[in-house]
Amino acid sequence: MSPSLDDARALDAADPLRGYRERFILPEGVIYLDGNSLGAAPVAVRDRVERAVVDEWARGLVRSWNAADWIGAPARIGAKIAPLIGAAPGEVIVADSTSVNLFKLLAAALRRQRPRRVILTEPGNFPTDLYVAQGLADLLTDAELRVRPAAELAGALDADTAVVMLSHVHYRTGARHDLAAITAAAHAAGALMLWDLSHSAGAIAVDLGAAGADLAVGCGYKYLNGGPGAPAWLYVAGRLQGELASPLTGWMGHADPFAFAGDYRPAAGLARFLAGTPPIVSMAALETGVDLFAGVDMAALETKSQRLQSLFIALVEDRCAGHGLVLGTPREPARRGSHVSFAHPDAWPVMQALIERGVIGDFRAPDLLRCGFTPLYLGYEDVWHAVEALRQVLETGTWRAPRFQERLRVT
Numbered sequence: 001m002s003p004s005l006d007d008a009r010a011l012d013a014a015d016p017l018r019g020y021r022e023r024f025i026l027p028e029g030v031i032y033l034d035g036n037s038l039g040a041a042p043v044a045v046r047d048r049v050e051r052a053v054v055d056e057w058a059r060g061l062v063r064s065w066n067a068a069d070w071i072g073a074p075a076r077i078g079a080k081i082a083p084l085i086g087a088a089p090g091e092v093i094v095a096d097s098t099s100v101n102l103f104k105l106l107a108a109a110l111r112r113q114r115p116r117r118v119i120l121t122e123p124g125n126f127p128t129d130l131y132v133a134q135g136l137a138d139l140l141t142d143a144e145l146r147v148r149p150a151a152e153l154a155g156a157l158d159a160d161t162a163v164v165m166l167s168h169v170h171y172r173t174g175a176r177h178d179l180a181a182i183t184a185a186a187h188a189a190g191a192l193m194l195w196d197l198s199h200s201a202g203a204i205a206v207d208l209g210a211a212g213a214d215l216a217v218g219c220g221y222k223y224l225n226g227g228p229g230a231p232a233w234l235y236v237a238g239r240l241q242g243e244l245a246s247p248l249t250g251w252m253g254h255a256d257p258f259a260f261a262g263d264y265r266p267a268a269g270l271a272r273f274l275a276g277t278p279p280i281v282s283m284a285a286l287e288t289g290v291d292l293f294a295g296v297d298m299a300a301l302e303t304k305s306q307r308l309q310s311l312f313i314a315l316v317e318d319r320c321a322g323h324g325l326v327l328g329t330p331r332e333p334a335r336r337g338s339h340v341s342f343a344h345p346d347a348w349p350v351m352q353a354l355i356e357r358g359v360i361g362d363f364r365a366p367d368l369l370r371c372g373f374t375p376l377y378l379g380y381e382d383v384w385h386a387v388e389a390l391r392q393v394l395e396t397g398t399w400r401a402p403r404f405q406e407r408l409r410v411t
């Protein structure tokens, strides 16, 4: 028999992270299972953005580049993200989008690794990762994107492999790669390793330093709660920073941007991976989200994430049995990220009906109900009620109503 509502409440009462929930704005009547797509808004963000707009921009005007240290925001926020992923403060910088950061780091890796010319990845990787790598290979003409199933990656590493690019946690299935083992295999073959941590940073414990990882990128708007379209971040191991050159040689990456010199000279450290002027209002929102992690024990965060997911899986498989749901995520906690997917032939209308009941997850084509578990603001009782809502949607068949059939632009 699966856990009861009282069991879930007892787990909440003993939860060391319970206090963090109050720091987020969560609408009444909503159970939010999509923080892996867009994190919830921190309570403090309204004041912080207002300060950025009214005090710093409207009153401070251009003086705020120095007075409010706008210019330092990319490195300052990067240094706050660093401990969440096992990086040193000067190894992470906030810039651009994850797609653009992938482009910059892949191009830099290919250039450093010449005459090696292959980017190795797996099929079904997040589309932007594949598209950016394809576009780069086309642009460079001598480079190649090689796509091999995960189980064949180790065997596909050869003297041509310049860089291996993988998502640590798969965006559809939530399956987690062994970051340290794959990094070691890439290094043994002379390749660099680039991790996309979009579905890991801020949700599970990651230790890039211990793994000796080379490169990483990730989103600011998911578990870091930076707001829609928040700036992304990138990581380059300190030992490599002097050897990698950005292909987007914008003025913010120059050694001395305000010398306005005619020739490009890269900044000494990671600042060389900046291109243009940072979006300060968005940076202010992101910093508020990242600041919420100060003092959070990432191991405790991951433990809670795994317990929330295990409870969800147990409840769905028991209380929603017989409705055609098939678990699409590994059962073993250590092999999972922070979201769980169930396949269902009518996943789209089922999710729409669930959302109408206030339980917000998402749908990933062709047939996945995807639910994210953000340990800072979700509780075990939320999980219990979410599954009860799903049970009712399936039992009553409300999802068959015509209004749930129409596919929206964003799923």
Ligand SMILES: Cc1ncc(COP(=O)(O)O)c(C=O)c1O
Binding pocket: 097, 098, 099, 100, 126, 128, 129, 167, 171, 196, 198, 199, 219, 232
């Ligand atoms: C693994 C992964 N990489 C990258 C992205 C998105 O990149 P961007 O912020 O450039 O749209 C996502 C978005 O969901 C993602 O899941």
